[in-house]
Amino acid sequence: MHLARFNRVPLGHFPTPLEKLENLTKALGGPNIYIKRDDCTGLATGGNKTRKLEFLVADAIAQGADILVTQGATQSNHVRQTVAAARKVGMECHALLERRVTNMGDGYEQAGNVLLDDMLGCEYSFFDEGPDMNEEGKKLADRLSVNGKKAYFIPGGGSNSIGALGYANAAQELVYQADNQGLKINKIIHATGSAGTQAGLLAGLHGLNAPIDVIGISVRATKDKQITNVHNLAVKTAELIGIKEELKKEMVVAYDDYVGSGYGQPTDEMVDAISLLAKEEAIFLDPVYSGKGMAGLIGLIKQGHFDKDENVVFIHTGGSAALFAYSHLFSKQMAA
């Protein structure tokens, strides 16, 4: 695996820290919980999409593009990081925002990530749930590619094989850090949505011959569907990297027990997990992804899924900007 063969533009602060969560480990009574701070990638409040965008934006530049087009849910962290990346390299950004969550009250379509999209100068339009958003995005990119302009379409979540290279690279960064710390990682766990993060990690670990289990906590799809999506993309990513050895479907682990009633819909376990991390570790998770990912870790610990002396790495994929669109869940004053 030699990722310098691929185009990449620097957008984030790397390596992100790998640290032990001493207070949380104590509060839960083991296993040893570590955190990989991919919320600290630095780009416009950070998050996991920054790693993918380093490869995607480089590909856009190589193709002579001057506009980025992408799509996501209203409170998309991916859209916010994509418009930030566009700004850094002097491109325009157009985004399609899908109204996947419609019951969060006033401010949901203005606050949090949407506010940051406004500040970054994103051109966006809202879509009601229904159409194939990637198809709509491609159509928009075609419409914008006129008068000497060229638009480059990035799929939802930046999840194609080029974007997933960012997480193959993260796998390498993480293993190198762990080796330097003398830390033997037993398991990695994180929230999984458009599948690029888990697929890239699996491809990267496979390429490094570092067989560490990666557990995905689904935020939307059923377990079977998520495993299939992750596997398909992991295989394509491994192929792009040039890994010969087969990446088997049995290597993909995902759970759908923490989605609740749907994407972006709060669960009690998510609220508890976010509150616990804030109070024990002064770390802010997010209500759509990392909060449910942490609820998954806590749930699996309670079910006895891990040995007490195992070392588990939680990847904090970012997203805390969305907290400000869900403040009713956490505000003492609003609860009173």
Ligand SMILES: *Cc1c(COP(=O)(O)O)cnc(C)c1O
């Ligand atoms: C996009 C996102 C994820 C999910 O990553 P995928 O690569 O889409 O599976 C997790 N956490 C946060 C905060 C995200 O924005």
